Structure formats: C-alpha cells, structure tokens
Amino acid sequence: MIKRHERHSKFTRIAHIGLALAIISQLLTSLVMVPPSPPNDGSILYEIHEYGGLAAFAFMLLFWIVLTTRRIGTAPGKLFPWFSTRRLIAVWEDVKSHSRSLVRLRLPSYDENGPLASAIHGLGLLLMTVMAATGTLYYFINTGDPDAGGLVGVLILVHTTLANLVWAYLIGHMTLAVVHHFTDNLSLTEMWSLRGEASHASQAPKP
Numbered sequence: 022m023i024k025r026h027e028r029h030s031k032f033t034r035i036a037h038i039g040l041a042l043a044i045i046s047q048l049l050t051s052l053v054m055v056p057p058s059p060p061n062d063g064s065i066l067y068e069i070h071e072y073g074g075l076a077a078f079a080f081m082l083l084f085w086i087v088l089t090t091r092r093i094g095t096a097p098g099k100l101f102p103w104f105s106t107r108r109l110i111a112v113w114e115d116v117k118s119h120s121r122s123l124v125r126l127r128l129p130s131y132d133e134n135g136p137l138a139s140a141i142h143g144l145g146l147l148l149m150t151v152m153a154a155t156g157t158l159y160y161f162i163n164t165g166d167p168d169a170g171g172l173v174g175v176l177i178l179v180h181t182t183l184a185n186l187v188w189a190y191l192i193g194h195m196t197l198a199v200v201h202h203f204t205d206n207l208s209l210t211e212m213w214s215l216r217g218e219a220s221h222a223s224q225a226p227k228p
Contacts, residue, residue: 029212030091036084037212043077044149046070047156048188074156081153084146095134100143102136111136128204145190152187155180 029037047070054066088097102108115137122129132138159176 029094030087031215032083032087033091033094034212034215036080036087038215039080040077040084040149043073043080044152044187044191046073047077047152048184048191051184071160074153074160077149078153078157081150085150088146095139095142099134099136099139100146102140102143108136112140128200145194148183148186148190152180152183155183 050066050070050073054070055064056067088094088100098105098108102112115135119129119137155176159173159180162173162176164173
C-alpha cells in the first residue's frame with residue numbers, strides 16, 4: 022500500500038514547502054513593513070520581504086521544473102485544462118457535483134486529481150508565478166522612486182493588486198486542507214513530510 026506522502030516526489034514536496042513558507046513570510050511582512058526611502062536604508066522587514074520574494078521565485082522555478090519532468094503526481098493537462106474541450110467539460114461536471122453536495126449541506130469528497138481541484142491548483146500556481154516574477158523583476162530594476170512609472174510602475178501595480186488574490190487563495194487552500202484532514206482521507210503530512218521517496222507505482226495520468 023502506497024503511503025499518502027509517497028504519492029508526491031520528494032522534489033515536489035520540497036518545492037511546495039519552500040514556496041508555501043516563502044509566500045507566507047511575504048504576506049505577513051507586507052502587513053507591517055514600510056518600504057525604505059532611499060532603498061537599502063536598513064528596513065529589516067522590507068529586506069525580509071525582498072529576500073523572501075527571491076526565495077519564492079527560486080522555489081517557483083523548481084516547482085515548474087518538477088512539474089514538467091516528474092513521473093508521478095497530477096498531470097499538467099489537469100492543472101491547465103483551459104485548451105481542452107474534454108477537460109473543460111470534466112471541470113464543469115465536477116463543479117456541478119460539488120454544487121449538489123453543498124446544496125445538501127455535505128462536504129464534497131476530496132480527490133487530489135479531481136478536475137476542479139486540479140484546475141484550482143493550476144490557477145494558484147499561475148497566480149504565485151506572476152507574483153514571484155513581478156516581485157523579482159521589480160527587485161532588480163527598482164530605482165527607489167515610489168512614484169516611478171513605466172515598467173517599474175506596472176510591476177508594482179500588478180504585484181500589489183494580485184496580493185489580495187494570494188491572500189484569498191492561501192486562506193482558502195489552508196482552510197480546505199485542514200477541513201479535509203479531519204473529515205476525509207487527506208493527511209497534512211502528504212505534502213509537509215520529507216520522509217520517504219515517492220513510489221512509481223502510482224503514475225500520473227496522461228495529459
């Protein structure tokens with residue numbers, strides 16, 4: 022019998038843990054930090070935010086590399102079903118199934134490879150990628166002018182605008198994980214344990 026945390030490769034779990042911790046540090050520091058003026062004047066929280074963003078970008082790159090090379094885990098086609106009519110139909114059917122359960126005041130059963138859950142995970146991955154990329158690029162081209170326009174202004178606008186979506190995704194993701202941990206067959210150690218190697222007996226479905 023395959024242990025649940027062994028359904029994901031160790032590199033997938035490393036990328037997930039590192040990215041999650043980096044993003045949490047980003048969000049928490051964003052609540053209280055004050056951008057230094059001029060830059061690099063010793064604002065500790067701002068520096069933590071900056072370096073946490075660089076770490077998030079590194080773990081995001083690792084996540085994409087793992088996603089495109091791994092042999093187990095959710096197939097990329099399920100994470101990004103938007104260009105497949107067949108997969109979009111499957112997502113819609115899953116949405117209707119979840120809706121019927123919620124109308125009956127029942128918690129839908131959790132399926133990590135379900136069409137809806139996979140598509141939401143894919144959207145979250147794209148959201149975090151944009152956040153990490155805009156923050157990293159801003160770090161390297163920021164001139165220190167808080168009113169800068171051009172590319173600098175666009176980057177910070179996109180970065181700050183999407184921050185609320187990241188909060189919503191993170192809270193929803195964590196809440197559902199905890200709920201399913203206590204009500205379903207999902208264990209939080211599935212993605213938060215580095216013990217054991219992933220078993221190749223459970224292959225990812227073909228895109």
